[in-house]
Amino acid sequence: MLVLGDQLSTRVGPLADATPGEDRVVFVEAAGFARRKRYHPQKLVLVFAAMGHLRDRLRERGFDVDYHRVPDFEAGFRAHLDAHPGEDLETMRPASHGAGEALLDRFASARATVAADSATDPDARLLVAENDRYLCSPAAFDDWAAEKYGDDPESFRHEDFYRWMRERTGHLVDDDGNPVGGEWNFDDENREFPRSEVAFPDPPDLDVGDDDVVREVAERVANEFETWPEVANGATIVDGGETPGGGADLAPFRWPVTREGALAELDAFVADRLPEFGPYQDAMVERSWSLNHALLSPAINVGLLDPEECIETAIDAYEDRDDVEIASVEGFVRQLLGWREFVRHVYRREMPGLAAANQLDATEALPEAYWTGDTEMACLEAAVGHVRERGYAHHIERLMVLSNFATTYGVDPGDLNDWFHLGFVDAYHWVTTPNVVGMGTFGSDALSTKPYVSSANYVQRMSDHCAGCAYDPDETTGERACPFNALYWDFLAEHEDRLRSNHRMGLVYSHLDDKRDAGDLERIRERADAVREMGADGSL
Numbered sequence: 001m002l003v004l005g006d007q008l009s010t011r012v013g014p015l016a017d018a019t020p021g022e023d024r025v026v027f028v029e030a031a032g033f034a035r036r037k038r039y040h041p042q043k044l045v046l047v048f049a050a051m052g053h054l055r056d057r058l059r060e061r062g063f064d065v066d067y068h069r070v071p072d073f074e075a076g077f078r079a080h081l082d083a084h085p086g087e088d089l090e091t092m093r094p095a096s097h098g099a100g101e102a103l104l105d106r107f108a109s110a111r112a113t114v115a116a117d118s119a120t121d122p123d124a125r126l127l128v129a130e131n132d133r134y135l136c137s138p139a140a141f142d143d144w145a146a147e148k149y150g151d152d153p154e155s156f157r158h159e160d161f162y163r164w165m166r167e168r169t170g171h172l173v174d175d176d177g178n179p180v181g182g183e184w185n186f187d188d189e190n191r192e193f194p195r196s197e198v199a200f201p202d203p204p205d206l207d208v209g210d211d212d213v214v215r216e217v218a219e220r221v222a223n224e225f226e227t228w229p230e231v232a233n234g235a236t237i238v239d240g241g242e243t244p245g246g247g248a249d250l251a252p253f254r255w256p257v258t259r260e261g262a263l264a265e266l267d268a269f270v271a272d273r274l275p276e277f278g279p280y281q282d283a284m285v286e287r288s289w290s291l292n293h294a295l296l297s298p299a300i301n302v303g304l305l306d307p308e309e310c311i312e313t314a315i316d317a318y319e320d321r322d323d324v325e326i327a328s329v330e331g332f333v334r335q336l337l338g339w340r341e342f343v344r345h346v347y348r349r350e351m352p353g354l355a356a357a358n359q360l361d362a363t364e365a366l367p368e369a370y371w372t373g374d375t376e377m378a379c380l381e382a383a384v385g386h387v388r389e390r391g392y393a394h395h396i397e398r399l400m401v402l403s404n405f406a407t408t409y410g411v412d413p414g415d416l417n418d419w420f421h422l423g424f425v426d427a428y429h430w431v432t433t434p435n436v437v438g439m440g441t442f443g444s445d446a447l448s449t450k451p452y453v454s455s456a457n458y459v460q461r462m463s464d465h466c467a468g469c470a471y472d473p474d475e476t477t478g479e480r481a482c483p484f485n486a487l488y489w490d491f492l493a494e495h496e497d498r499l500r501s502n503h504r505m506g507l508v509y510s511h512l513d514d515k516r517d518a519g520d521l522e523r524i525r526e527r528a529d530a531v532r533e534m535g536a537d538g539s540l
């Protein structure tokens, strides 16, 4: 069987039924994949080291394991067919659009080459099965959407889907079919401001730096791959530099690369951070990069953890302990049972158009600060810094700083998607694309009915960044005015034809009318243009 780098699970898929001594396990570490596009160095270390660890573990259990370190998948398949011409490979369909067909194509080419070279046709096949790493299959989702929305099956909404998933799985549903705690959704209780006395536990030190496999892979990544570029004045100037991986750090590397490490990450989250996960889910603070977020997406997305076991562990803690409130556990379950599954299906149904969608015709290049992290905007500096240091920023930094700023600035959603794909250790096309192009930038309305945009107001209300920032969140124009403000009003004015009729935006358009009536709009738009110039020349 073929184990792909984001399917490193022995609990589902072909590996779940494999027998040591009987079944061969094949890994293909295709360097060309990581050369065609740049990735954060920690992403490459995470995936390659997790593959290496699973290889070693399967060998210890008595499996025959072939680990092909090759330029591309076709070369990996050729190596397999040369050595075992009659052995089929089974795998699960990759979640990214077209990737299953691409694997089948590469396999067919490899088979043709081996047949031509050896004058006998290897009769091995590549068998691509359903991807079992999700909680809702494509068929189940499609049946639900068809039944629920009848004539308009594309109008599916997350809230309906999430509720259906709760009913279907029975998670946080009582014996009478009612939601535990009396509500299906405690989102209103997820919005507390983190006062300075609120402490956020440090995430566990997983000791991954001492791991031999990590060390070997990290050395290769530093020497052989182009990763985060150093950028100045809009141009890439060097790769490498003081830290391996250019402008992003390779150390300290803290992401689990083994099943044991991933379970330790899950246990630490449930023990220390789940109790306060709910109240501070929408907050940001200078003193903590992680707050109470789970930090589980890197492990879940490569297959070291299953979403179901994360959900069950959190619900068990709620049932067994007094310190876990329903708003926290429901908030966590909603993310995994609801959002994660929902975005996967939106992506599946909306591709290939979704990746190129740009309904607001945004064409600006990314501000230089997204590469350098050098900016006087405290919130943006912190969020980009977190990405450079660990390949991670939590959800609110992603949505309300990195995407909000890029959207109101007018960045092309495809460029922002590429940046997220490069920058994050948990980035895969199936999950980054709907989140960036749909939720983050409103490049498509497939995921939300209105853009998630805000002035400085959100950051000021939900974080402590503004207190020490060089910019003033209460000013809209003038040199010291927070850039978010002019960009926000400029964005609303620019997209008035499309957005004013949206009933969820009526209130903000009445505020825009006030600014227009007061004669302020022209100066606001000039300030927004000035902000874009500063973004482009690196002086933001």
Ligand code: FAD
Pocket: 292, 293, 294, 295, 296, 297, 298, 300, 301, 332, 335, 336, 339, 340, 341, 343, 393, 394, 395, 396, 398, 399, 403, 420, 424, 426, 427, 428, 431, 432, 435, 436, 439, 440
């Ligand atoms: P928590 O906040 O603790 O949430 C728990 C889990 O819920 C996460 O581990 C994740 O598996 C799941 N989850 C929550 N929200 C989402 C969501 N919208 N989509 C998918 N899963 C979700 N998630 C990725 O896994 N990879 C990405 O590349 C990615 N890119 C994003 C880009 C943007 C612009 C935005 C707004 C969101 C993105 N997300 C992405 C979703 C979400 O931000 C991350 O899953 C989350 O921040 C991961 O950190 P955590 O494990 O600490 O999550």
